Amino acid sequence: MFGIQDAIRAVTEKYPTSLTVSTCGFITRDLYNTVDRPENFYLVGSMGMAAPVGLGVALAAPRRHVVVLDGDGSFAMNPGALPMIAEHAPDLVHVVLDNGVHESTGGQRPVRVADPAGLALAAGYAAAHTVTSAAELAAVRTEPGVTSLIHISCAPRGAHAGKRVEWTPQQMVERFRAAAAA
């Protein structure tokens, strides 16, 4: 099965110049340790807020493509954000990295969303995809300019994530704001 860290790397390679918002916990740490760049906005708290923050970024920088890296637990925490995002139809890909566990807190079982892709479509996203392998992810062609969701079924790390983000939150904002304006 597709490992979650491989999935994160594959997403960053698929969207190398996009403004990217990552949910707190191991996903932020994995993104930071995979490819740290000014276009990344790392949430260190506020679980469930990656998608709303991504929407805000997309509204402020409408010429830029935005990627949201959510987990299955953080996605389940805030499905209410989906219709708000859909209403604006931003140029945004909402990635749900579904490893089936709250891994950073010890591997507990999250609430299961049976069909994240179906939920996104019902909320008004223009497109949604479910993939279970690197090859399937590579085959997904998200249409530019539309809002879509990619639900990636993947395997837990089974190990600790890399080091914590070493930028201060203020540094992150400063470099992200400059990158968003570029």
Next chain:
Amino acid sequence: MTDVQTPTPPAPPVAVADRDSAALTLVRAFADRGTTHFTGVPCSLLKGVFRALEAGTGPAAGLSYFPAPREDSAVGVAAGLAAAGARPAVLMQNSGLGYSLNVLTSLNLIYDLHVPLVVSWRGHDAGDAVEHDIIGRELLNLLDVFGLRHTVFDPEDAYASVERCLDAADDGRTTPVLVVKEGI
């Protein structure tokens, strides 16, 4: 027996236009200070502000307004807007402040993404609906605990109220809160 009452002249009607003017002035003051986007969840005390923003005319022309499903998501969207260089503000009832506290403490306040909040104050005195009693009694204490710098909105001095509120957070290290007690 009936009380004999001295006839009193009819109170001057509280014109809708008068109530609107405090709300419109509030919007104008934010717009003049560079606010670009409003989001939030409605409160009856802020009806006039929402009406102005939904209409998108007058002082709200050129401002972007969109509803949020919950106050914490509104604060999250505003944080994203601010991180990418826009100037948002968030509207909510004080009940929504509770939902918002995690986002404020683990995102806005620690990243210095200080989005102004316009917070209505249901339950500021006894006699409001019971669900507002506790949050109404504790609102200013709660804001103080988290260092959220609050200014009570004066409808008679609407423009200056907003200016005072935003000036109090001019250092860029503080989140300003405009507390609205009366329906506008």
